[in-house]
Amino acid sequence: MTSLENVGLSELEIDALTELVNLGVSRAALNLREMISQEVVLSVPSVSLIGRLRAVEILGEAEPRELVAVHQVFEGDIIGRALLIFPERKSLELVRAVTSSDLPLEDIIDLEQEALAETGNIILNGCLATIANQLQRTLKISLPEILRGDSKALFSLPPPPDKGDVVLFVYINFSVRTRDIQGYIAMLMDMPSLVALQHLLQEYIRRATGEPVPNSDA
Amino acid sequence: MPDPERDLSRSVFDSLDVGLILLDAKQRVGLWNTWFAAMSGMSTDAAVGKKFEDLFPQGEFSRLKSAIGAAFDSGVSSLLTHSLHPALFPLKTRAGRPLIHDVRVSTVAYGPTTLCLIQVVDVTVAAERERILRERQNARYDAVVDSAPDVILTLDAAGTVQLANPAAQAQFGYSSAELVGRHIGILFPDQTAWNDTQSAVMNGRPVTQPLDVIARRKDGTSSHLEVSLSRWRSESRTFVTAILRDVNERRAAEEAQRQASQALAELNATLEQRVTERTAQLMQAEEALRQSAKMEAVGQLTGGIAHDFNNLLQGILGSLDRVRSRIAQGRISDVERFLDGAVQSANRAAALTHRLLAFSRRQPVDPRPVDINILIPTVEELLRRSIGEAIDMKVVAANDLWLVRCDGNQLENALLNLTINARDAMPNGGTLTITTANMTLDGRQAVQRELSAGDYVCLRVSDTGVGMPADVRARAFDPFYTTKPIGQGTGLGLSMIYGFVRQADGSVRIDSEVGKGTTIEILLPRYQGEADAAPAPEETVESPGGQHEVVLVVEDEGVVRLLIVELLNDLGYHALEAADGPSALRILQSAQRVDLLVTDIGLPGLNGRQLADAARERRPNLKTLFMTGYAENAAAKSFLASGMEIIAKPFTMDILSIKIREMIENKARH
Numbered sequence: 001m002t003s004l005e006n007v008g009l010s011e012l013e014i015d016a017l018t019e020l021v022n023l024g025v026s027r028a029a030l031n032l033r034e035m036i037s038q039e040v041v042l043s044v045p046s047v048s049l050i051g052r053l054r055a056v057e058i059l060g061e062a063e064p065r066e067l068v069a070v071h072q073v074f075e076g077d078i079i080g081r082a083l084l085i086f087p088e089r090k091s092l093e094l095v096r097a098v099t100s101s102d103l104p105l106e107d108i109i110d111l112e113q114e115a116l117a118e119t120g121n122i123i124l125n126g127c128l129a130t131i132a133n134q135l136q137r138t139l140k141i142s143l144p145e146i147l148r149g150d151s152k153a154l155f156s157l158p159p160p161p162d163k164g165d166v167v168l169f170v171y172i173n174f175s176v177r178t179r180d181i182q183g184y185i186a187m188l189m190d191m192p193s194l195v196a197l198q199h200l201l202q203e204y205i206r207r208a209t210g211e212p213v214p215n216s217d218a
Numbered sequence: 219m220p221d222p223e224r225d226l227s228r229s230v231f232d233s234l235d236v237g238l239i240l241l242d243a244k245q246r247v248g249l250w251n252t253w254f255a256a257m258s259g260m261s262t263d264a265a266v267g268k269k270f271e272d273l274f275p276q277g278e279f280s281r282l283k284s285a286i287g288a289a290f291d292s293g294v295s296s297l298l299t300h301s302l303h304p305a306l307f308p309l310k311t312r313a314g315r316p317l318i319h320d321v322r323v324s325t326v327a328y329g330p331t332t333l334c335l336i337q338v339v340d341v342t343v344a345a346e347r348e349r350i351l352r353e354r355q356n357a358r359y360d361a362v363v364d365s366a367p368d369v370i371l372t373l374d375a376a377g378t379v380q381l382a383n384p385a386a387q388a389q390f391g392y393s394s395a396e397l398v399g400r401h402i403g404i405l406f407p408d409q410t411a412w413n414d415t416q417s418a419v420m421n422g423r424p425v426t427q428p429l430d431v432i433a434r435r436k437d438g439t440s441s442h443l444e445v446s447l448s449r450w451r452s453e454s455r456t457f458v459t460a461i462l463r464d465v466n467e468r469r470a471a472e473e474a475q476r477q478a479s480q481a482l483a484e485l486n487a488t489l490e491q492r493v494t495e496r497t498a499q500l501m502q503a504e505e506a507l508r509q510s511a512k513m514e515a516v517g518q519l520t521g522g523i524a525h526d527f528n529n530l531l532q533g534i535l536g537s538l539d540r541v542r543s544r545i546a547q548g549r550i551s552d553v554e555r556f557l558d559g560a561v562q563s564a565n566r567a568a569a570l571t572h573r574l575l576a577f578s579r580r581q582p583v584d585p586r587p588v589d590i591n592i593l594i595p596t597v598e599e600l601l602r603r604s605i606g607e608a609i610d611m612k613v614v615a616a617n618d619l620w621l622v623r624c625d626g627n628q629l630e631n632a633l634l635n636l637t638i639n640a641r642d643a644m645p646n647g648g649t650l651t652i653t654t655a656n657m658t659l660d661g662r663q664a665v666q667r668e669l670s671a672g673d674y675v676c677l678r679v680s681d682t683g684v685g686m687p688a689d690v691r692a693r694a695f696d697p698f699y700t701t702k703p704i705g706q707g708t709g710l711g712l713s714m715i716y717g718f719v720r721q722a723d724g725s726v727r728i729d730s731e732v733g734k735g736t737t738i739e740i741l742l743p744r745y746q747g748e749a750d751a752a753p754a755p756e757e758t759v760e761s762p763g764g765q766h767e768v769v770l771v772v773e774d775e776g777v778v779r780l781l782i783v784e785l786l787n788d789l790g791y792h793a794l795e796a797a798d799g800p801s802a803l804r805i806l807q808s809a810q811r812v813d814l815l816v817t818d819i820g821l822p823g824l825n826g827r828q829l830a831d832a833a834r835e836r837r838p839n840l841k842t843l844f845m846t847g848y849a850e851n852a853a854a855k856s857f858l859a860s861g862m863e864i865i866a867k868p869f870t871m872d873i874l875s876i877k878i879r880e881m882i883e884n885k886a887r888h
């Protein structure tokens with residue numbers, strides 16, 4: 001589940017990150033299932049780490065239409081933004097999936113903003129919290145905010161991005177109430193954060209393989 | 219010692235119109251502000267120090283507990299909205315109504331420890347406003363959408379169904395839940411037109427014409443629908459609402475109409491045939507009417523003719539009486555004179571009856587070139603005899619009279635009718651004048667007669683009778699109008715003449731004044747062609763003799779039979795005779811030689827035709843000459859088989875002998 005495009009991280013590190021993302025998504029699915037009392041399946045077919053511009057390109061090609069995103073900022077050893085992205089045409093589907101399907105369209109439209117924010121919040125929190133826990137770090141994660149726009153707009157939020165910014169790009173399948181919705185999780189971070197992440201991942205790998213953890217990274 | 223900063227913080231904390239709860243790492247309540255105490259009905263004193271999860275034992279807090287756990291574990295902030303968690307806490311407004319709230323969970327660093335801050339935000343006003351707006355809108359919307367007989371579908375920009383009303387379920391067989399979230403393609407699997415129209419509407423181009431589409435129902439059947447599309451926006455989204463009207467019935471009606479039109483077209487195609495049939499019926503009726511008018515004229519003629527016929531018979535009987543008397547006296551030298559007189563009278567009588575029978579015969583209308591100057595003499599005798607002796611009749615015929623084209627019989631009929639009318643107008647005698655003339659009408663003269671300018675032949679019948687008053691004159695051509703006593707006229711005479719003349723593109727006028735007589739003028743257009751060849755005059759030849767051939771004569775009228783048998787014997791034939799069909803048949807079924815059968819058609823027992831047919835069973839080549847007193851029979855030669863001929867009574871012995879000779883020689887040749 002790795003990609004040759006991955007920048008900055010070794011294959012092993014990417015594998016570790018993929019494992020963490022999968023754990024996080026499973027946790028998020030559990031939280032969603034708890035909330036809506038329905039079977040929820042979240043799966044991650046692919047994880048890659050790519051440059052910001054490349055991410056704009058890939059997402060723009062895959063989803064040329066308007067996008068909707070739940071945006072949260074995380075701060076800690078790693079600083080960055082997390083985005084849960086859906087094609088806008090799927091967002092009402094997502095709302096129907098987490099609310100009652102019988103709600104009239106007008107109600108669905110009214111609920112869309114809040115329901116999307118909360119659902120995105122659960123999924124992103126699940127991922128970020130799990131990753132932070134597994135890396136034994138604390139992240140302060142902000143409340144969710146809804147954004148709309150194309151891929152370029154979503155990856156160009158102020159303050160202006162740095163040239164070296166990278167995106168952890170996660171494809172995610174969201175399946176509930178016979179509805180199947182494809183979306184993306186993107187974690188946008190700068191180069192120092194990527195370096196910090198790499199160290200944390202290396203620690204994580206050493207812990208997992210039973211090697212001693214160097215003090216310098218603690 | 220009071221800590222002023224801490225007191226201020228507490229004061230602010232308690233003054234906020236937001237619920238604030240602070241939990242320690244063991245999830246015990248550290249702070250519980252006044253607002254939350256007021257809204258939850260649980261005082262700060264009662265809450266502080268308690269485990270959070272014990273405070274609302276009935277509440278559904280699993281999501282909140284996870285959020286709190288995640289905050290402590292990972293520092294994540296969580297949002298719990300009223301949209302997904304209605305009435306998370308049992309909060310009431312100060313007026314006692316449910317307080318709608320969102321909950322935010324985040325972390326607060328307090329020295330080395332991490333605390334969890336729960337913020338409860340009152341969104342009642344906004345949510346209520348939205349709810350009221352929505353309900354108001356929905357009430358209107360639902361009333362229209364749910365009760366609409368038309369299918370109403372709302373699609374998003376991608377063509378995904380977002381709304382389907384109850385009519386959609388009835389139309390397509392899919393429930394609303396089955397449709398919503400599916401692409402419109404499941405209803406319109408093969409609709410390029412649909413897609414084009416939808417994207418046009420999406421892009422704001424109006425669609426002015428309703429679009430005809432064919433939908434596929436869940437059960438696989440097709441349905442014809444007429445769709446109109448409109449675009450609407452909600453926040454940043456664009457939707458298309460499609461209203462689909464079931465036009466299956468209309469299409470069925472159109473189909474029925476199309477079939478009806480086709481049936482009508484077929485009906486029109488047969489119209490000509492029906493008109494022809496109807497015309498034939500009308501012509502038959504007209505023919506019957508014409509015949510009845512003719513018979514009326516014949517009936518009126520009969521009185522005068524009967525009188526005249528008596529005179530002729532008187533001449534015959536008287537002559538024969540004289541002959542018998544002279545023979546008895548032996549004065550044979552005078553006989554010839556009386557016999558000539560008898561023959562002359564008989565010939566005139568024969569001509570008269572022949573004319574009368576020919577006139578009363580049913581004949582189809584047959585327009586031919588007619589020379590009126592030739593036609594008049596053929597009926598003149600009949601006319602003269604019908605008017606009686608008190609009336610003087612003159613015929614003034616123009617020289618070089620042009621031809622006309624009309625039915626000769628109808629013209630004779632017209633002439634007879636006019637003559638009878640003239641006779642009836644002159645009860646005390648007078649003069650009847652029949653005039654013919656060529657006339658060339660200029661435009662003005664033509665218009666007066668409702669004709670076009672040109673050459674016409676004029677036939678005038680004038681009398682010196684009582685004349686007509688203006689009102690009678692005006693109605694003279696009306697059908698069934700008559701001035702005659704009941705039983706003496708049908709009133710059809712003049713109207714039949716009018717019809718006949720108009721049919722021949724001519725005109726008829728009445729010039730009449732009371733006391734000054736009446737003139738009827740008939741104009742018929744000049745015919746520019748040649749007259750038909752006149753029938754060859756009958757030749758009188760020497761009676762050809764027989765060679766002892768055997769002729770069987772069958773005639774119920776004894777005198778006629780006697781005459782024919784005598785003639786044949788005189789001519790050298792061997793004549794056999796029979797008075798009826800059965801006795802004749804006995805002869806024909808015997809071995810007796812018979813070269814020719816001469817038989818009357820009207821016979822008692824077995825008629826002439828039946829006799830001939832029966833005879834031909836044994837003698838298939840038997841020559842047969844029919845005699846008939848009915849001109850109608852004589853005319854209808856179509857019933858004659860080969861070797862059969864017909865001769866009309868009365869006939870002269872010369873004619874009969876020629877006919878017999880012809881037939882026998884014909885046989886001899888074969």
